Amino acid sequence: MNSVDVVIASYLPPDLVERIAATDQRLRVHYHPELLPEPRWPADHVGTARSLSAEQDDRWTRLLAAADVMFDFDWRRPAETLTQSPRLRWVQATSAGVGTRMATLGLRHTELTVTTASGVHADPLAEFALAGILYFARDLPGLAADRRNKLWRPGGVTELAGRHAVIVGAGRIGTRIAELLAVFGVTSSGVVRRPRDLGAPFSASLSRDNLPAHLPSADILVIAAPITDETEAMIGARQLAALPDGAIVVNVGRGATIDENALADALQRGTLSGAVLDVTRIEPLPPESPLWALDSVILSPHAAANAPSENAKIVDIFIDNLRRFLDGRPLRNLYDHAAGY
Structure with a gap:
């Protein structure tokens, strides 16, 4: 040449x-x-x-x-x-x-x-996802609120170990998230475009067509998939309602995969513990978005991998x-x- x-x-x-x-x-x-x-x-x-x-x-x-x-x-x-x-x-x-x-x-x-x-971005995005998951799994917002209100309330705590994650997008980012979660005793199923054996750190491989059947077992739902015709708006009110009470939603893929109004409604009702977002449908997030006002949202300006x-x-x-x-x-x-x- x-x-x-x-x-x-x-x-x-x-x-x-x-x-x-x-x-x-x-x-x-x-x-x-x-x-x-x-x-x-x-x-x-x-x-x-x-x-x-x-x-x-x-x-x-x-x-x-x-x-x-x-x-x-x-x-x-x-x-x-x-x-x-x-x-x-x-x-x-x-x-x-x-x-x-x-x-x-x-x-x-x-x-x-x-x-x-x-x-390239697998490690920093996985760290961001893990930090947000731990934040809500261990109810750190509740501890912060008690400190502000000078409340000393001994009681039981929640833990991350024993939970199950469904990770949509089992590429390098999704795989790295599953690896870090495994250290904390969390099992993960990977959702892929074409059926294939994923192996460790995933306990199961799921097709996108089978995702609805597995949402009720998703204590943690992670979106780490690219935006395509198949993934756009794939998580809406029906999918969020299928998650177990107290589930955590993470999006480190693309904002357009999740219906943000449906997500805000679920968070306001308290059916979800929290949402960890590095991306939104419109960036910057418009001032009128209800996500800004929710304490149950961790919001990064698409900068978690920088x-x-x-x-x-x-x-x-x-x-x-x-x-x-x-x-x-x-x-x-x-x-x-x-x-x-």
Whole structure:
């Protein structure tokens, strides 16, 4: 293969750019942070958009036109990706779930190869999920309320051990959550798109068609699935009502999988112990959403996975895929245009 022009389209620390450039002498890596959005935290791949001068705008346009490979999507006019980058063959995305973005940009069902950051966010998201589950399983809101009211009330306590979780999406994030829950004596069933044997840490593998029959046993319902035609609005009032009293709902997948009004109603009635949310249907969450006012909700602004280690882990995937790309071998974490994730 001849030389390959690689354009880095979101901020990376210089040492990681140097690692990419050192992967192979056939790579020509173009990184110009002065043309990119300014990051708000170390692993921010959205950032604050810059106002480019005419000269800078022209430079960025020329870089995109020459790109064979991109690290992240163009930030300026991403919907014009295919026209402004006619040589582009592959984009390494910086998020695990790119289905909605691909559809919005009109890139689904095109010939563009896209790889995701699947697996990078498994540890921080699993930690967030576990923290929220423990928060409600051990009734920490009740202890906090008693402290505020200066109430000393000895009594029985609840525990996490012995509970069962149903995890929708048994990929790397869902699997990591099941692994951490197992340490605390929680069994987990994994819900998958296609029937397959999951093995440990899952005690059972369920198809999505069989999910309704298993909701009554779900002390903890975890959503860790991408958004597709099959998963959108899959958890509504009927599904939430099927959960046992005191169940905990966790969503670290995509907000559109859960009917948020039905979730708020169940929380207000007290049939659920709590909800642990890293995502919402509309982001930022609108001020009028009832979720803001509920003490039984832990709400993260889609930031639970924004750990300092994120950039290095994504670059590890990118470098491995660059070697595969140059050698003509299959890439890791390929986006499936047909499935939408």
